Amino acid sequence: MDTPDIKKCHKCGATWIEGQLYWATGAPGSNADLAGLVCDQPPITQAHLCSNDLRGTQHGGDTWEKRSAKLDQLDLEMRMETLRLKKELEGDL
Numbered sequence: 001m002d003t004p005d006i007k008k009c010h011k012c013g014a015t016w017i018e019g020q021l022y023w024a025t026g027a028p029g030s031n032a033d034l035a036g037l038v039c040d041q042p043p044i045t046q047a048h049l050c051s052n053d054l055r056g057t058q059h060g061g062d063t064w065e066k067r068s069a070k071l072d073q074l075d076l077e078m079r080m081e082t083l084r085l086k087k088e089l090e091g092d093l
């Protein structure tokens with residue numbers, strides 16, 4: 001039996017088994033998202049410990065900036081909806 005090809009990132013604890021990335025939690029993930037969310041993050045002094053090939057590249061993965069932008073958008077939509085409902089209710093009085 002062949003030994004499976006296992007690679008581990010010493011910075012974020014992510015593991016690649018036969019080229020498929022698994023988060024430290026055990027969930028499968030993508031190299032780009034890992035790079036954007038974990039490997040590109042400081043401390044940059046530990047960057048050499050990272051095994052993600054996409055770290056520091058234009059990988060197009062998820063980043064915290066993208067995630068918080070998405071949350072801001074949701075937040076705004078919720079406020080608008082609340083305001084709309086409130087106006088609707090007030091109109092009924």
Ligand SMILES: [Zn+2]
Nearest residue numbers: 009012039050
């Ligand atoms: Zn890493």
